[in-house]
Amino acid sequence: MTDKNIPKAYEPNKVEDSIYKKWESSGLFEPNKKADNKPFSISMPPPNATGTLHLGHAVMLAIEDIMARYARMKGRPTLWLPGTDHAAIATENKVEKDLLKKSKKTKQELGREKFLKEVNDFVASSQNTIKKQMRKMGASCDWSRERYTLDEGLSRCVQEVFIKMYNDGLIYRGHRIVNWCTRCQSTLADDEVEYKEQYAKFYYLKYGPVTIGTARPETKVLDKVIIVHPDDKRYKEYIGKSLNVPWIDGTVKAIFVADKAADMDFGSGAMTITPAHSFLDFDLAKKYGFEIKQIIGPDGKLTENGGKFAGMDVREAREAIVKELDKKGLIEKIDENYVHNLSVCYRCDTPVEPLVSEQWFVSVDKPAREWRNKKQSLKKIALDAVKSGDIEIVPKRFNKTYFNWMDSLHDWCISRQIWFGHRIPVWYRKNDKSDYVVSIKSPGKDYEQDPDTLDTWFSSALWTFSTLLDKPKKDDTLDSWIERNRKKGKDLANFHPTTVMETGYDILFFWIARMILMTTYVLGEIPFKTVYLHGLIRDKQGRKMSKSLGNGIDPLDMIEKYGADATRLSLVLGTTAGNDSRLYEEKIAGYRNFINKIWNIARFILTSDAKTPVQTPHGDVSLLADKWIESRLQNLISETTEHYEKYEYSLAGEKIYDFLWHDLADWYVEISKCTDAPAGRLSLAPDILLQAIKLLHPFTPFVTEEIFQRLKKGKLIKTDDKFLASSEWPKVSTRHGAYPQKTKPCTEDRRSYGTRVEQDFKVLQDLITAIRDMRAKYSLPYSEKLDAVIATRKHKNLFQEQELVVEALTKVRIQVLPSKPVEKQNFIRSHASEFDIFIKLSANHFKKQKQNLSIEKEQLDQYIKILEKKLSNKNFLQNAPENVIKQEQEKLQDAEKKLKKLVHSHQT
RNA sequence: GGGCGCUUAGCUCAGCUGGUUAGAGCGCUUGUUUUACACACAAGAGGCCGGGGGUUCGACUCCCUCAGCGCCCACCA
Numbered sequence: 001m002t003d004k005n006i007p008k009a010y011e012p013n014k015v016e017d018s019i020y021k022k023w024e025s026s027g028l029f030e031p032n033k034k035a036d037n038k039p040f041s042i043s044m045p046p047p048n049a050t051g052t053l054h055l056g057h058a059v060m061l062a063i064e065d066i067m068a069r070y071a072r073m074k075g076r077p078t079l080w081l082p083g084t085d086h087a088a089i090a091t092e093n094k095v096e097k098d099l100l101k102k103s104k105k106t107k108q109e110l111g112r113e114k115f116l117k118e119v120n121d122f123v124a125s126s127q128n129t130i131k132k133q134m135r136k137m138g139a140s141c142d143w144s145r146e147r148y149t150l151d152e153g154l155s156r157c158v159q160e161v162f163i164k165m166y167n168d169g170l171i172y173r174g175h176r177i178v179n180w181c182t183r184c185q186s187t188l189a190d191d192e193v194e195y196k197e198q199y200a201k202f203y204y205l206k207y208g209p210v211t212i213g214t215a216r217p218e219t220k221v222l223d224k225v226i227i228v229h230p231d232d233k234r235y236k237e238y239i240g241k242s243l244n245v246p247w248i249d250g251t252v253k254a255i256f257v258a259d260k261a262a263d264m265d266f267g268s269g270a271m272t273i274t275p276a277h278s279f280l281d282f283d284l285a286k287k288y289g290f291e292i293k294q295i296i297g298p299d300g301k302l303t304e305n306g307g308k309f310a311g312m313d314v315r316e317a318r319e320a321i322v323k324e325l326d327k328k329g330l331i332e333k334i335d336e337n338y339v340h341n342l343s344v345c346y347r348c349d350t351p352v353e354p355l356v357s358e359q360w361f362v363s364v365d366k367p368a369r370e371w372r373n374k375k376q377s378l379k380k381i382a383l384d385a386v387k388s389g390d391i392e393i394v395p396k397r398f399n400k401t402y403f404n405w406m407d408s409l410h411d412w413c414i415s416r417q418i419w420f421g422h423r424i425p426v427w428y429r430k431n432d433k434s435d436y437v438v439s440i441k442s443p444g445k446d447y448e449q450d451p452d453t454l455d456t457w458f459s460s461a462l463w464t465f466s467t468l469l470d471k472p473k474k475d476d477t478l479d480s481w482i483e484r485n486r487k488k489g490k491d492l493a494n495f496h497p498t499t500v501m502e503t504g505y506d507i508l509f510f511w512i513a514r515m516i517l518m519t520t521y522v523l524g525e526i527p528f529k530t531v532y533l534h535g536l537i538r539d540k541q542g543r544k545m546s547k548s549l550g551n552g553i554d555p556l557d558m559i560e561k562y563g564a565d566a567t568r569l570s571l572v573l574g575t576t577a578g579n580d581s582r583l584y585e586e587k588i589a590g591y592r593n594f595i596n597k598i599w600n601i602a603r604f605i606l607t608s609d610a611k612t613p614v615q616t617p618h619g620d621v622s623l624l625a626d627k628w629i630e631s632r633l634q635n636l637i638s639e640t641t642e643h644y645e646k647y648e649y650s651l652a653g654e655k656i657y658d659f660l661w662h663d664l665a666d667w668y669v670e671i672s673k674c675t676d677a678p679a680g681r682l683s684l685a686p687d688i689l690l691q692a693i694k695l696l697h698p699f700t701p702f703v704t705e706e707i708f709q710r711l712k713k714g715k716l717i718k719t720d721d722k723f724l725a726s727s728e729w730p731k732v733s734t735r736h737g738a739y740p741q742k743t744k745p746c747t748e749d750r751r752s753y754g755t756r757v758e759q760d761f762k763v764l765q766d767l768i769t770a771i772r773d774m775r776a777k778y779s780l781p782y783s784e785k786l787d788a789v790i791a792t793r794k795h796k797n798l799f800q801e802q803e804l805v806v807e808a809l810t811k812v813r814i815q816v817l818p819s820k821p822v823e824k825q826n827f828i829r830s831h832a833s834e835f836d837i838f839i840k841l842s843a844n845h846f847k848k849q850k851q852n853l854s855i856e857k858e859q860l861d862q863y864i865k866i867l868e869k870k871l872s873n874k875n876f877l878q879n880a881p882e883n884v885i886k887q888e889q890e891k892l893q894d895a896e897k898k899l900k901k902l903v904h905s906h907q908t
Numbered sequence: 909g910g911g912c913g914c915u916u917a918g919c920u921c922a923g924c925u926g927g928u929u930a931g932a933g934c935g936c937u938u939g940u941u942u943u944a945c946a947c948a949c950a951a952g953a954g955g956c957c958g959g960g961g962g963u964u965c966g967a968c969u970c971c972c973u974c975a976g977c978g979c980c981c982a983c984c985a
Contacts, residue, residue, distance in 0.1 A: 404981065587920070591933090595947085596945065782950090
């Protein structure tokens with residue numbers, strides 16, 4: 001069978017989309033019900049519904065697709081569940097900005113309902129973009145089960161979980177200090193705050209008999225408690241006393257309190273506290289029962305407590321207050337070079353104000369539920385899930401990071417003062433906030449729903465199981481709903497806990513930790529058995545990719561230019577779990593070349609008519625090359641399967657790459673080209689290629705599928721599989737009379753790696769390379785046929801057998817002898833450890849070679865003499881700088897080495 | 909301050925539980941229109957595996973230490 005209609009170069013954008021469509025419509029992305037192995041499931045970390053595909057998504061999709069495709073081919077019912085995230089603050093911010101630009105209106109002006117309609121419209125229109133882009137990547141996820149964090153089922157789940165937690169006393173409303181973004185007008189969780197180092201003025205202020213330091217004088221208006229360390233001798237006399245102190249807005253009555261919170265070595269060792277605007281001070285105030293008075297309001301302006309500064313925004317107030325302090329002579333000095341960690345909002349970069357506010361919290365320390373026969377807190381359970389080994393984190397070192405974070409976890413503030421998201425299912429009686437009902441439906445007309453929404457991570461935390469639940473019934477409670485879904489045949493029963501959670505290490509805390517926290521609570525089981533963390537993609541210099549630096553790479557551009565397969569390889573190969581990797585275009589181009597290489601191996605096989613296809617794997621394989629490639633393939637299958645199992649995708653991919661290019665293409669195909677072997681021999685190529693592209697398919701689904709279809713159409717392989725994507729994973733076998741597997745190093749002789757066949761073939765390769773080397777060194781073009789004598793005892797039979805192969809690949813006719821030829825005239829020689837090569841040249845040619853040699857040798861000799869003379873010159877040695885002498889010595893050594901080599905290789 | 913990672917060829921990186929001659933891609937040098945591929949082929953150059961010390965028959969690999977780079981967490985009034 002031949003097919004001459006194959007493009008010379010693989011053209012990904014001509015085939016990828018249609019291949020994807022065929023896969024998707026065939027239903028192969030849905031779990032195979034006939035498969036009877038243990039199920040494999042993976043929840044896709046949902047990209048933001050309004051985002052576009054970036055490299056972070058691309059890596060995620062590439063790795064997860066590898067996992068899913070591998071599992072599928074291994075015969076496991078495989079579910080990779082896709083979805084999108086409403087990304088509350090991020091989306092709301094975006095729409096807010098657009099709105100302001102478009103119609104110069106704020107969201108408040110528009111009103112809640114209309115604004116939410118805007119947001120939902122925007123989501124609906126942009127959601128499809130990212131879904132299309134995910135398909136471009138080749139992601140084999142089950143679109144029939146696609147979910148959205150704000151869809152009906154998930155919203156219900158979120159609210160039901162809230163209610164359950166409230167009833168269990170795990171969600172409470174509290175007046176506490178929180179991080180407040182004055183731009184978003186909302187609270188932020190601890191980990192939604194970022195810190196930016198910057199220079200700030202640091203003021204030393206006279207406060208009665210002591211000096212206090214601060215970078216934020218505007219918060220200090222009402223300060224009247226001085227904390228000093230109990231062991232601090234300087235302030236011993238004051239402890240417990242109170243005195244009148246002239247201060248910003250008149251005189252305040254200040255008291256001294258001893259607490260170890262004060263650092264004796266920092267500043268003056270004395271500090272005043274601002275309970276309403278500092279986490280540490282808030283705790284101290286609670287501890288001692290001090291008054292907590294708000295100075296800064298949610299609008300970022302000073303409240304009426306700020307006296308004459310009330311109404312000023314923070315910056316203004318700072319200036320005014322510093323002026324006032326200066327006027328009163330209370331400024332001792334100002335340090336201009338103070339490095340300050342400014343806290344900013346992770347979404348909009350606005351400085352964050354810690355302030356006291358009434359919010360909803362999840363308690364992580366209260367006893368929550370039974371876990372291993374003991375009632376334990378959310379935190380304890382989440383710690384145990386990893387400590388016990390039930391959840392395995394890859395790479396392991398992130399266990400420690402996880403424990404550290406979990407250990408120091410505080411109660412989680414879950415209410416956000418934004419509109420887009422899951423509204424808190426709490427209803428207040430009008431005019432009385434303390435009279436409220438927690439329920440999904442309104443309890444009555446005189447009730448109003450809490451205007452706040454839930455932290456976006458609250459819904460994400462339920463992702464692995466909430467996406468597997470069926471449609472809730474009207475009167476379902478969380479428990480009845482879950483109970484029903486635990487029944488045999490239901491997705492939750494089949495696929496939860498999920499097998500793997502794959503994501504970037506940057507959201508270990510945001511997401512992974514919270515999923516563990518919430519899922520163990522709701523279901524009493526872990527959300528996933530393994531967490532695989534990938535690293536971040538950086539540019540070639542190792543910098544983060546960002547819009548402002550303009551160093552970003554758009555994965556879609558790369559797919560367009562080089563194909564999805566090449567793009568995927570560039571994101572997975574040469575990387576390891578948990579480590580960042582660098583990406584640049586040449587790297588992708590390199591993998592494009594590889595894809596093209598595979599294409600051309602297939603093209604060769606498809607277009608060469610000399611070979612009879614192998615109908616069935618058979619035992620009659622007697623040629624060394626056949627045995628060798630078969631042995632290599634079997635090793636490849638066993639090695640790469642092991643790597644896949646251990647999540648070592650980079651290693652697996654590189655080994656397949658190496659096999660296809662450097663074993664199959666460079667040697668097997670080359671040999672098969674030039675041997676006039678009997679039909680049926682050297683014709684394993686189609687089958688070997690098939691096995692290899694199966695192994696590679698999870699990495700490069702498109703090109704391998706395209707090749708498979710063409711091999712099938714050309715009847716070069718025997719298969720009933722509709723798609724390569726749904727074919728069976730290769731198994732290690734001894735078919736084709738393959739030799740036994742390469743084993744671990746033997747105990748008695750560690751040098752005897754590999755099989756006999758592979759060793760023999762290696763020697764053959766060495767011989768061919770050595771002859772080619774001689775051709776290059778002596779400038780002997782391949783157009784000139786040559787004769788050579790190979791002297792070897794050890795490999796006499798091998799070389800004699802492989803005479804034709806050697807001749808075809810080197811254009812040198814060889815004669816194999818057990819010893820060196822007697823007549824050595826006109827021979828050039830090369831020596832290897834187990835054989836010697838003597839190539840016969842014509843008398844003329846030989847003379848020319850000798851001349852070349854002698855000229856080169858003479859030049860080197862002269863150079864060495866000069867250097868030696870220089871280095872024995874006392875003057876030079878005494879006066880020249882050390883590094884120059886060293887350089888000269890090195891030059892001499894190099895030259896001597898070169899000469900030795902030259903003489904050696906030209907010996908006749 | 910606490911924790912973690914990295915340092916291997918010019919560049920970007922592999923190298924699993926210690927064991928052949930330390931590998932790959934790109935780049936470089938030389939040659940080649942060899943009937944799959946110039947997105948190619950062939951050959952080659954290039955490495956005290958960050959420094960020092962230790963364990964071992966044997967260390968890129970394990971331990972200690974120093975140096976440089978990077979990340980995460982905490983956060984100082």
